[in-house]
Amino acid sequence: xxxxxxVKYWTNKIDKVFHRYIRLRDTNEHGFGECIxxxxxxxxxxxxxxxxxxxxHKSTRWDERNVNLxxxxxxxxxxxxxxxxxxxxxxxxxxxxxxLSRQMVKFSEAxxxxxxxxxxxxxxxxxxxxxxx
Numbered sequence: 001x002x003x004x005x006x007v008k009y010w011t012n013k014i015d016k017v018f019h020r021y022i023r024l025r026d027t028n029e030h031g032f033g034e035c036i037x038x039x040x041x042x043x044x045x046x047x048x049x050x051x052x053x054x055x056x057h058k059s060t061r062w063d064e065r066n067v068n069l070x071x072x073x074x075x076x077x078x079x080x081x082x083x084x085x086x087x088x089x090x091x092x093x094x095x096x097x098x099x100l101s102r103q104m105v106k107f108s109e110a111x112x113x114x115x116x117x118x119x120x121x122x123x124x125x126x127x128x129x130x131x132x133x
Contacts, residue, residue, distance in 0.1 A: 010112035019049035024126035026069035035071040057101040
């Protein structure tokens with residue numbers, strides 16, 4: 001019987017492919033997009049996967065609606081610019097994500113693996129549409 005992988009293993013594995021997928025999703029074929037909160041143009045390599053609801057909330061951590069391309073200034077130094085972020089998402093989605101974030105979730109090993117495979121596939125599809133490496 002194979003040894004069960006832990007939460008930290010899966011979190012790191014999923015985060016890596018998920019964050020790269022979000023940055024690919026939110027940029028054009030040349031790798032350019034804009035920060036969701038301040039609208040600064042930025043390249044894929046300079047962008048971050050900024051979460052509206054913080055990553056500590058597992059129920060929304062990998063919700064694609066909760067994560068968008070964001071510049072380091074807004075995401076890190078501006079602590080996510082949550083107010084501006086909520087305006088971009090709209091009141092209905094912001095409220096829905098807030099409610100979801102309050103739910104406690106515990107994923108099984110199979111669920112973690114399924115999430116990883118889903119985001120790996122989305123990543124690969126998004127990467128195929130780009131003209132940069």
